[in-house]
Amino acid sequence: MFDLLAVTLSGEPVTEPAGQTETLDWQWRGEGILELSPRVPCDTAVVISAGIHGNETAPIELLNQLTGELLSGARALRVRLLVLLGNPPSMRLNKRFVDEDMNRMFGGRHARYTPNDETRRAQELEQAMALFYRSATAAGARQRFHYDLHTAIRGSLHVRFGLLPLQARPKSEAMLAWLNACGLDALVHHRSPGGTFTHFSSEVFQADSCTLELGKALPFGCNDHAQFTGIRRGLETLVSGEPLPARETGEPLVHYRVVQDVIRSKEDFHLFVPAGALNFTPFKKGFVIATETGKTYRVEEEEEGVLFPNPNVAPGLRAGLMLVKM
Numbered sequence: 213m214f215d216l217l218a219v220t221l222s223g224e225p226v227t228e229p230a231g232q233t234e235t236l237d238w239q240w241r242g243e244g245i246l247e248l249s250p251r252v253p254c255d256t257a258v259v260i261s262a263g264i265h266g267n268e269t270a271p272i273e274l275l276n277q278l279t280g281e282l283l284s285g286a287r288a289l290r291v292r293l294l295v296l297l298g299n300p301p302s303m304r305l306n307k308r309f310v311d312e313d314m315n316r317m318f319g320g321r322h323a324r325y326t327p328n329d330e331t332r333r334a335q336e337l338e339q340a341m342a343l344f345y346r347s348a349t350a351a352g353a354r355q356r357f358h359y360d361l362h363t364a365i366r367g368s369l370h371v372r373f374g375l376l377p378l379q380a381r382p383k384s385e386a387m388l389a390w391l392n393a394c395g396l397d398a399l400v401h402h403r404s405p406g407g408t409f410t411h412f413s414s415e416v417f418q419a420d421s422c423t424l425e426l427g428k429a430l431p432f433g434c435n436d437h438a439q440f441t442g443i444r445r446g447l448e449t450l451v452s453g454e455p456l457p458a459r460e461t462g463e464p465l466v467h468y469r470v471v472q473d474v475i476r477s478k479e480d481f482h483l484f485v486p487a488g489a490l491n492f493t494p495f496k497k498g499f500v501i502a503t504e505t506g507k508t509y510r511v512e513e514e515e516e517g518v519l520f521p522n523p524n525v526a527p528g529l530r531a532g533l534m535l536v537k538m
């Protein structure tokens with residue numbers, strides 16, 4: 213049987229780029245890009261991506277397992293599905309990226325960079341998504357979803373959470389219900405546009421899109437898949453058109469809005485968030501988050517939680533987000 217992850221990691225050309233099972237057709241659309249179409253009519257087009265950051269391996273393993281179940285016939289497919297393994301060269305190296313962070317390049321931002329493998333790949337993924345949603349719509353799909361699976365560099369007070377891109381239209385009830393059923397602990401609402409894959413799919417294709425953070429990034433083979441049962445079940449029900457699973461955790465989802473995007477724009481940027489602080493750690497009003505020539509970032513609200521603090525990003529990129537509970 214076609215093993216998406218093994219084939220992608222091998223980097224070898226694919227000799228048979230299309231195939232069939234009893235219930236679906238599949239097509240290899242490019243390195244790490246696999247489209248699956250059920251033989252029954254369906255009204256939903258789903259993109260699931262992982263490995264946009266190559267060292268975030270748990271979601272890649274999870275997505276590969278799910279794809280294997282569909283291809284083997286163990287699981288029924290009831291949506292048109294595009295599976296994307298985002299950044300194969302960085303997956304081979306177990307690195308977040310090779311040259312530059314691809315999840316800042318979407319929505320055409322790749323054109324602003326000196327061309328490299330990641331700018332070319334971001335463009336290829338945009339085109340693959342466009343082709344997929346267009347053909348799915350022509351075939352009758354009326355709903356579009358995009359879930360981009362990640363794991364975080366740091367540990368988190370809320371272990372599993374989602375990030376919702378800024379969008380003018382209301383968030384879909386179907387997506388919010390699904391995210392809740394997956395057992396996520398928190399949802400973060402972006403307040404500014406960005407170069408993320410989910411911002412792109414939401415803005416350009418009006419997909420119901422969410423970046424999912426499933427835990428802490430570990431190398432291939434080191435992930436404890438028992439931690440991912442909620443999201444696994446959620447993805448299974450999504451692709452198989454099954455009823456939503458019951459939320460396994462008793463705690464309700466906590467919603468946060470982003471109140472500050474901390475941008476590193478100068479070489480002398482200094483971050484004061486302790487290296488060991490977990491994502492969502494709260495800081496009190498007045499705490500100096502970061503400084504650089506001409507700019508000081510402070511906690512402005514009574515309390516703000518920190519997310520993805522990282523002083524080592526390239527100048528011009530996000531070095532952290534500050535959050536307030538909604």
Ligand SMILES: O=C(O)CCC(=O)N[C@@H](CCC(=O)O)C(=O)O
Nearest residue numbers: 315362364365366375408423520
């Ligand atoms: O742990 C970190 O510092 C980053 C984890 C990660 O890759 N997060 C995504 C979030 C994308 C979004 O805001 O939707 C990213 O930074 O690209």
Ligand SMILES: [Zn+2]
Nearest residue numbers: 265268362363
């Ligand atoms: Zn990531």
